[in-house]
Amino acid sequence: MHVLVLGGTTEARALAESLHGRGERVTTSLAGRVAAPRLPGGEVRIGGFGGTEGLAAWLREHRVDVLVDATHPFAGTISFHAAHAADLARVPLLALRRPGWVPVAGDDWHPVDSLAQAAEALPALGRRVFLTTGRMGLSSFAHLDDLWFLVRSVDPPQPPHPPRMRVLLDRGPFTLDGERSLLAGHAVDVLVTKDSGGAATSPKLTAAREAGLPVVVVRRPPVPEGVPTASTAQEALAWVTGPASGR
Template identity: 60%
Template sequence: MPILILGGTSDARRLAGLLVPAGYDVVSSLAGRTREPLLPAGRVRIGGFGGVDGLVTYLRDERIDVLVDATHPFAATMSEHGVAACGALGVPHLIVRREGWSASPGDEWHRVASLDAAARVIPRLGRRVFLTTGRQGIAAFAGLDECWFLARSVEAPEGDVPRRLEVLLDRGPFTVDGERRLLAEHRIDVLVTKDSGGSDAKLVAARSAGVPVVMVDRPSLPPGPVVATPEEAAGWLSDLARR
């Protein structure tokens, strides 16, 4: 049962690590936005498909039996393309999305719908900003000259960036103690992040330091079956194979 995993996330790598030893023929597709990605088990392809039509062609040419979308929760366009391509061919389709974050007592969260909305909220909350939105989202904050930014990403941002910006190149997972030290050393007074779920070390650190959080909400999921973990996805695929 050849399976295409739309990946690039830790959950996608975990899923490939479960499926390949079990004998599944797995191809993981990475977008190619990171020059040195962490590679999963099994076969790997890197690069885009060329829209819905290109994905349809790939699924047909490679005789893919199932598509599993384990992309980042904010990769909305790729998720929509996956649903459309599978619908065109009648290929089973599963989405893997980890649970999002929920505020806890002591949190000061400001939920917004987009990075542009986050940029509008920041000036009334603080002047020293910790950005953990990924390098491709930094341009949304380029016009905030009154603020100083610390942006953490795996690779350096390109294009428009804030005038007062320091870039920290790092890759998680991160610890709560490490995040607390980072907030204190850089005198951070507002954190901006996307509701990607997973490790919440930076959110715990922000809570303990009394730092407000601007939380960008996820885009809506396209229609279709959804599970929260790679283990659930492996079970779903096992049931599908038996049927």
């Protein structure tokens, strides 16, 4: 069996490691947006496919038996490309998507639909912003010259970006004590995050709740309908290696 995993997430790496450990052929495809990604076991390819038709051709050429879309919840249009390509190549498709975060008592969440809407909401919520949406999309906040930003990302961001900004290069998982210290040490009074889900970056939400800070949460973009979905790597492994995949 040859499984192509559209990766870039913790769940994608875990699934690839499990398949590789079972002796299955697995190829993980990474977009190449991170300079030094964490590589899973098995084969790895980096870069795009050239759209839907290119992905479908790759599936046929490399005799892929199962396609798993385990991309980041905010990866954009790749999930729609995967659904269309799987139809064209007649390859079973599974979406591996970790659940989004859910507010609990004490949270002061302000949901928005885009980074642009997040930028619009900020001036009324705080002056010192902890921006944890990654290095992509900082142009949405570049006009907010009255606010100060602490930007955390894996790789250095490129302009345009906010003029008053400090960059913290780091990658999860993060600890609750570390997030508490970060908020207090930089006098942060508002947090901005995407609803990425997962435990690796969720401590910031707990730290913000404890500090009574407002949190601007960017909702996830739409995904293709009718695609079988798993919420964990273990569920995905059972689907891929079991009768559910329809192989």
